[in-house]
Amino acid sequence: MRAPFHCPLSKFARRAWLAPALATLLSHEAHAQYRGPIAQTAPSFALDTPTSYENTPFTPRVEHMFKSWGDLIKSLNDKGVGIVVDYTSESAMALDAGNPGDTGYAHQIGVELDLDWDKLIGWRGFVTHAVIVNRAGHNMAADFGDKSLNGFxxxxxxGGNTAVHLVYVYGTQNLFHDKLQIAVGKMPVNIDFSASPLFCTFMNKSMCGNPKSLTRGAAGFGTYPGSTYGTRVRYWPTHGIYAQAGLYGVNPDLNTNKYDRTGFNFNTNLYTGVYVPVEIGVIPTFGHNQLVGHYKIGIAYDSSNYADNYYDIDNAPLALTKKAARMDNGKTQLWVEGDQMLIRNGHGPLNGLYVMTGIVRNTPESSPYLYQYYFGVVDRGFWRARPLDTFGIEVSRVTASSELVSTQWLDYARGIKLPANATYPQSHLSVLEATYSIHVLPGLTIQPDYQRIMRPNLQRNKPAIDAIGLKVHAVL
Structure with a gap:
C-alpha cells in the first residue's frame, strides 16, 4: 500500500469551495479501497483501464463457479501465475421491423494468462498479459442490412467465427514507486484509452468496450479482439490524476481474412501509419461514502492516408466526376467522457448508482461518422436483497459525416447505388438499451436485455427495430 500523499494547501485554497474536493482527491483514504478495475458482466479485457488508484493489476479479481478451481487459482496467484477462463454468450430476437422472430446468437470463450515476474524470478514491477479467444455466431444486425457500428x-x-484468436500479448513495467508505467507489446488501443468497465454493462456493440465511432472512425483505434504493435506510457503525478500517451501501428485490415483474422500474423507489411493517442484523467471521490467519479479527455492522431468523402483528385465532387477520391493525410479524434457515482450501495468501485456521459468527434472529411453522444445510468446493488445484481439503461446517438452524406445525396439523385449497404442517404442512428444482470451464483450472471434501434444503418427509411436479448457470463 502506498504512503499517503501530502500536499499543503494555501490559505486561499483552504477557504475556497474546492478545498474539500481536493483534499479528498489527494487523501490516502480516498483511494485505499478502489483496486483492480474489472467489468463485472463482461469478458475480462479491461485490464489497463485507468479507473482505479493503481496501474494494471496483476490479474483480474473475479468470482469462480467452481470452488476447487478458484482455490487452485488463488494458490497460483500467490506464486505469480494468474489464469481466467470465461464464457460469454449473447442471444437476440427481433420483435418487429419486418423480420419479427429473427434471431441471432454469438459466443466467446476466453482464456487469460497473467505472469508476475517479481514473484517468478524477482523482476520487480514487470507483469505480462496474454489473452486468446474462441468466437462463433451471427450478428443479427446484418439481417436488417445494418452495417453500421450497431450490433445486437x-x-x-x-474476425467473426474463429477457433483460436490471439487478442493481445504485452508486458507492463512499473517504475518510480508505481507512479510511471510503460506497456509494450501487441495490444488494442481500447484497453487503455476511452475505456470504462461500465461500458460493457450493455450488450449493444455501439458502446461495449468503447464508443465504437472511435473504432469505425479511424483504423488506428484498434479494438479488442484486434491488436497491433504498440507502446503506452502512463504517469500518475498524484493519486487520482493520470496522463497517458501511446504509439500504435495502424492496420486497416485488422481482423480480416486479408491480414489474419486469427491474430497470429505478426507481420507489419499492411501497416499504413501510426496512431498517437493522448488522454488526461481525473478520478475524484466525494463525501463520507467516497462517491467515486472518472473524468477524461483524449485526443488522437492517425497518420495514415484516407480517401476523402467528397472530393476527387482534382478537388471536384467525386460523385459527379467519378474520378478517384482525393487522399487526405491523417485523421484526428477527440473524446470527452465522464461518470460519477451518486449513491453508494457497497464497498467496491462499481457498487452504487452511476451516471455516465460522453461525446466523440471524428474528422468528417474522411471518417464515416462525425459525432457520437451517449448517456447512461448504471446501478449495482440497489436492491438490498440482491447486492450483486446490476441495472443499466443507456442512449447512444451517432451522426454520419456531413461530407459523406453530401456525396450520398448526389449519388442517390442520379440513381447510383450507395456504399455501406445503404439504400438511402444516411443521417443518424440512435440506440436505446435497458438491461438487468442477475447474479445467479458465484461466477455466473444471466442478463435479460431490451434494445430499440432507431434508423438502422443511419437511414430514416428503415423502421425502428425492437429486440429482446439474453447475455450469459460464466467464469470457471
Missing part, C-alpha cells in the same frame, strides 16, 4: 450482440465481430 457485441461479442460477435473482430
Amino acid at each position: 450482440e457485441e461479442i460477435y465481430g473482430g
Whole structure:
C-alpha cells in the first residue's frame, strides 16, 4: 500500500469551495479501497483501464463457479501465475421491423494468462498479459442490412467465427514507486484509452468496450479482439490524476481474412501509419461514502492516408466526376467522457448508482461518422436483497459525416447505388438499451436485455427495430 500523499494547501485554497474536493482527491483514504478495475458482466479485457488508484493489476479479481478451481487459482496467484477462463454468450430476437422472430446468437470463450515476474524470478514491477479467444455466431444486425457500428450482440465481430484468436500479448513495467508505467507489446488501443468497465454493462456493440465511432472512425483505434504493435506510457503525478500517451501501428485490415483474422500474423507489411493517442484523467471521490467519479479527455492522431468523402483528385465532387477520391493525410479524434457515482450501495468501485456521459468527434472529411453522444445510468446493488445484481439503461446517438452524406445525396439523385449497404442517404442512428444482470451464483450472471434501434444503418427509411436479448457470463 502506498504512503499517503501530502500536499499543503494555501490559505486561499483552504477557504475556497474546492478545498474539500481536493483534499479528498489527494487523501490516502480516498483511494485505499478502489483496486483492480474489472467489468463485472463482461469478458475480462479491461485490464489497463485507468479507473482505479493503481496501474494494471496483476490479474483480474473475479468470482469462480467452481470452488476447487478458484482455490487452485488463488494458490497460483500467490506464486505469480494468474489464469481466467470465461464464457460469454449473447442471444437476440427481433420483435418487429419486418423480420419479427429473427434471431441471432454469438459466443466467446476466453482464456487469460497473467505472469508476475517479481514473484517468478524477482523482476520487480514487470507483469505480462496474454489473452486468446474462441468466437462463433451471427450478428443479427446484418439481417436488417445494418452495417453500421450497431450490433445486437457485441461479442460477435473482430474476425467473426474463429477457433483460436490471439487478442493481445504485452508486458507492463512499473517504475518510480508505481507512479510511471510503460506497456509494450501487441495490444488494442481500447484497453487503455476511452475505456470504462461500465461500458460493457450493455450488450449493444455501439458502446461495449468503447464508443465504437472511435473504432469505425479511424483504423488506428484498434479494438479488442484486434491488436497491433504498440507502446503506452502512463504517469500518475498524484493519486487520482493520470496522463497517458501511446504509439500504435495502424492496420486497416485488422481482423480480416486479408491480414489474419486469427491474430497470429505478426507481420507489419499492411501497416499504413501510426496512431498517437493522448488522454488526461481525473478520478475524484466525494463525501463520507467516497462517491467515486472518472473524468477524461483524449485526443488522437492517425497518420495514415484516407480517401476523402467528397472530393476527387482534382478537388471536384467525386460523385459527379467519378474520378478517384482525393487522399487526405491523417485523421484526428477527440473524446470527452465522464461518470460519477451518486449513491453508494457497497464497498467496491462499481457498487452504487452511476451516471455516465460522453461525446466523440471524428474528422468528417474522411471518417464515416462525425459525432457520437451517449448517456447512461448504471446501478449495482440497489436492491438490498440482491447486492450483486446490476441495472443499466443507456442512449447512444451517432451522426454520419456531413461530407459523406453530401456525396450520398448526389449519388442517390442520379440513381447510383450507395456504399455501406445503404439504400438511402444516411443521417443518424440512435440506440436505446435497458438491461438487468442477475447474479445467479458465484461466477455466473444471466442478463435479460431490451434494445430499440432507431434508423438502422443511419437511414430514416428503415423502421425502428425492437429486440429482446439474453447475455450469459460464466467464469470457471
